[in-house]
Amino acid sequence: MSNIHKDYEGAKLGMWLFLFTEILLFGGMFLLYAIYLAKFPSEFHKGGDELDVVIGGVNTVVLLISSFFVAISITAIRLGNKKACLRYVYITIACSLIFLVNKFFEWKAKFSHGIYPDSEHLKELSQGENIFYGLYFLMTGLHGLHVIIGAVVLGFAVYFIQRDKINKEDFVFLENGGLYWHLVDLIWIFLFPLFYLVL
Amino acid sequence: MSANEQHILSYKKAFIVLVLLLILTGLTVVMAEVDLGYLNVVVALALATSKSLLVIMYFMHLQYERPYLKGVVFMTFLLLAIFIGFTFFDVSFRGGS
Amino acid sequence: MDNAVKAQPNFFEEKRGILSWIFTTDHKRIGLMYLYLVLAFFIVGVVLGLLIRMELIAPGETIMKAQSYNAVFTLHGVIMIFIVVIPSIPAAFGNILLPIHIGAEDVAFPRLNLLSWWLYVIGTVFALISLFTGQGPPDTGWTFYVPFSEFTTTNVSVAVFGVFILGFSSILTGLNFITTIHRLRAPGMNWTRIPLFAWSLYATAWIQVLATPILGITVLLVMAERILGVGLFDPAKGGDPILYQHLFWIYSHPAVYIMILPAMGVISEIIPVFARKHIFGYKMIAFSSLAIAFAGSLVWAHHMFTSGMSDTAVLIFSFLTFIVAIPSAIKVFNWTATLYKGSISVRTPLLYALSFIFLFSVGGLAGLLLGSAGTDVHLHDTYFVVSHFHYVIFGGTGFGLFAAMHFWFPKIYGRMYNERIANIAWLILFVGFNVLYFPLYVIGLQGMPRRYYDYLPQYTGGHFISTVGSWIVAVGLLIMFVNIFHGMRKGPKVGRNPWGGATLEWFVPSPPPLLNFEEEPEVTRSPYNYKGVEPDE
Numbered sequence A: 001m002s003n004i005h006k007d008y009e010g011a012k013l014g015m016w017l018f019l020f021t022e023i024l025l026f027g028g029m030f031l032l033y034a035i036y037l038a039k040f041p042s043e044f045h046k047g048g049d050e051l052d053v054v055i056g057g058v059n060t061v062v063l064l065i066s067s068f069f070v071a072i073s074i075t076a077i078r079l080g081n082k083k084a085c086l087r088y089v090y091i092t093i094a095c096s097l098i099f100l101v102n103k104f105f106e107w108k109a110k111f112s113h114g115i116y117p118d119s120e121h122l123k124e125l126s127q128g129e130n131i132f133y134g135l136y137f138l139m140t141g142l143h144g145l146h147v148i149i150g151a152v153v154l155g156f157a158v159y160f161i162q163r164d165k166i167n168k169e170d171f172v173f174l175e176n177g178g179l180y181w182h183l184v185d186l187i188w189i190f191l192f193p194l195f196y197l198v199l
Numbered sequence B: 001m002s003a004n005e006q007h008i009l010s011y012k013k014a015f016i017v018l019v020l021l022l023i024l025t026g027l028t029v030v031m032a033e034v035d036l037g038y039l040n041v042v043v044a045l046a047l048a049t050s051k052s053l054l055v056i057m058y059f060m061h062l063q064y065e066r067p068y069l070k071g072v073v074f075m076t077f078l079l080l081a082i083f084i085g086f087t088f089f090d091v092s093f094r095g096g097s
Numbered sequence C: 001m002d003n004a005v006k007a008q009p010n011f012f013e014e015k016r017g018i019l020s021w022i023f024t025t026d027h028k029r030i031g032l033m034y035l036y037l038v039l040a041f042f043i044v045g046v047v048l049g050l051l052i053r054m055e056l057i058a059p060g061e062t063i064m065k066a067q068s069y070n071a072v073f074t075l076h077g078v079i080m081i082f083i084v085v086i087p088s089i090p091a092a093f094g095n096i097l098l099p100i101h102i103g104a105e106d107v108a109f110p111r112l113n114l115l116s117w118w119l120y121v122i123g124t125v126f127a128l129i130s131l132f133t134g135q136g137p138p139d140t141g142w143t144f145y146v147p148f149s150e151f152t153t154t155n156v157s158v159a160v161f162g163v164f165i166l167g168f169s170s171i172l173t174g175l176n177f178i179t180t181i182h183r184l185r186a187p188g189m190n191w192t193r194i195p196l197f198a199w200s201l202y203a204t205a206w207i208q209v210l211a212t213p214i215l216g217i218t219v220l221l222v223m224a225e226r227i228l229g230v231g232l233f234d235p236a237k238g239g240d241p242i243l244y245q246h247l248f249w250i251y252s253h254p255a256v257y258i259m260i261l262p263a264m265g266v267i268s269e270i271i272p273v274f275a276r277k278h279i280f281g282y283k284m285i286a287f288s289s290l291a292i293a294f295a296g297s298l299v300w301a302h303h304m305f306t307s308g309m310s311d312t313a314v315l316i317f318s319f320l321t322f323i324v325a326i327p328s329a330i331k332v333f334n335w336t337a338t339l340y341k342g343s344i345s346v347r348t349p350l351l352y353a354l355s356f357i358f359l360f361s362v363g364g365l366a367g368l369l370l371g372s373a374g375t376d377v378h379l380h381d382t383y384f385v386v387s388h389f390h391y392v393i394f395g396g397t398g399f400g401l402f403a404a405m406h407f408w409f410p411k412i413y414g415r416m417y418n419e420r421i422a423n424i425a426w427l428i429l430f431v432g433f434n435v436l437y438f439p440l441y442v443i444g445l446q447g448m449p450r451r452y453y454d455y456l457p458q459y460t461g462g463h464f465i466s467t468v469g470s471w472i473v474a475v476g477l478l479i480m481f482v483n484i485f486h487g488m489r490k491g492p493k494v495g496r497n498p499w500g501g502a503t504l505e506w507f508v509p510s511p512p513p514l515l516n517f518e519e520e521p522e523v524t525r526s527p528y529n530y531k532g533v534e535p536d537e
Helices: A008-039 A041-050 A053-078 A082-112 A120-124 A127-162 A172-196 B011-033 B039-059 B067-091 C018-022 C027-055 C066-101 C110-132 C156-183 C196-228 C241-275 C282-298 C311-339 C348-371 C373-379 C383-413 C419-445 C457-490
Strands: none
Touching (some): A008 A041, A008 A127, A008 A172, A053 A082, A053 A172, A053 B039, A082 A127, A082 A172, A120 A127, A172 B011, A172 B039, B011 B039, B067 C241, B067 C282, B067 C311, C018 C027, C027 C110, C066 C110, C066 C156, C066 C196, C066 C241, C066 C383, C110 C156, C156 C196, C196 C241, C196 C282, C241 C348, C241 C383, C311 C348, C348 C373, C348 C383, C348 C419, C383 C457
């Protein structure tokens, strides 16, 4: 049936609306962060000193670079360069894996120090630090989940590009996948200073 | 507007944006080392905001979209700011009986 | 004219069998599936409500123990709010009508629309699972307030996960509707020719998209608290329980506008049709929908005046609350102005619409008493609140839903119900409603707290009258549903335009064909211009 409209601008508007919901989903957590930061400034500072700026910084750079590559992958497909487009998407997915591996080791180190939600060690620390680590695990965890989802979406994009379902004329899937990926980057841009550098 | 009439982000422009983003990231780390008191938060958030503006405007292509889309993106962030800001009406004035 | 139409099968005849329904991408079928589920759960909710009223007919234990009572009122709230009221008009009638209203073949993302419906079903299933597994159904009330919801042993986690999924479904519907209205309007339908029902859906959709995620994260946090013990809301671990209330109401206050705005849209459609007069103040009504949506997002903390929130916040939020009254009043005055000097024909949908205006005004004005900080301290968490929101939600959204059902019934089924019986059902319902809820205002003012299992003897009179009222309402609902059901199958056939409406849906066959229009419509006039529109009975 003619039920399936190919409405390029509609598809993009729909994706932006979905991004708004993601922004507000994280927004609820940022709200909690803002208020607890105001309540426990020195404890948050202490907690921030414990986190590894290098790992956080590397991950920031990795995400920025991946964001760049997904942006130019769209440029490539629109110029009709399928090969380059595929290469750029592969690099983006590789970046997501680097990010996750980094994150894994970071969390693992925290766990081995006895720092995880509801742990005995956290109960001995001050209340402010408990809240800091609680927010840290929930927010970076939720963000990590989005990295995984974004990588899976880009994986589908690869499949479609290979089969020419994403092509010079019809690239809205890749563009929307890219928008999602940029959002993941966008959230990390705020998470990085708020947790690793505080402030 | 069909897909093909859309503006294409050039490789060059994308690369410039990436470089700017990396510089700003470096600046964020450096500024965190300097003790500015409560201004540290302001500076860090200002830098993060300018980074996110770069991402939204160029990587996410908003610069070249129709005005209404810019409008609703702005509204969304405004609403989030209101949610966070209005909650401070409560928490900043609490317990002062 | 009717005979020529037969060439194209209507959307019921297009395909048959259960699979052609549950995997359909046709907006009309999806809307009907929402409607049937909503009505089924409405009946469940009503039965639970009757049980609550039965228990409260006299002080002390009447028909159930205190713990079951807590579970019953929680279920009544969760089912009625999340499963019935929120999807009722927007998801059911929005889906059935929005594309036809704006001259489109379907919504912007038909498959996403089907996904929303499935998420709605799955969320509902989770909510039901929470009843029968674990250590008993949730007993927190529909608000899931911490810290109690963190520590109660009942099955809160599963229930809030169901709410999360239902919220997701609501978001996707909103996303779909915004895109549909932006992208799929028929040629000639500029923003000032969109029917007001579609305008109200547009405003609602924005709330669904922007506020629902906050609920999503809030219930996820409750789960994180329960499962991981993070302590973000637990005072013993440095958390602040009042922040939960902030997050919860940042969504749930705008959510009451998700509930009421579409009903207001329905009323804006019905009033001009039966007054045979152009709606008064079209632009103001459209604008006030957006204004309600925006202003409604700024006032959430007026639910928290007695929570221990700062006095500054109490003052500010109390002031902001009064602002919402302005756009609501704009609507009410415009409706009454439309009726003025109109040639009114009193048919069933108009009766429901008029009772909507009355009940909504009573409930809305009572809301102002709750919104002013001074009176709220006395009224907070009393039966005054219960009565207020039942007037607004049942008297408003509920009667709006019934109005929509009676108004668009001939369009959907191509048949007519028995109008005499429908009017009788309306009268019983309207009388029963006031007998049921008005006494609750009185005992609320006298200090009867809500959600209590037992009460002092001086409230017995009010509770008794109210319980009797609940039986009258049940009788009215029963007659209404039987009449509708009978009309669906056996009612006399009707033409395209039994009421003489001027919006696009009245110019397509009843029931509409699969892709709605026989030829692409072109809009050249206002949806409320009745010049030359003849009823086609």
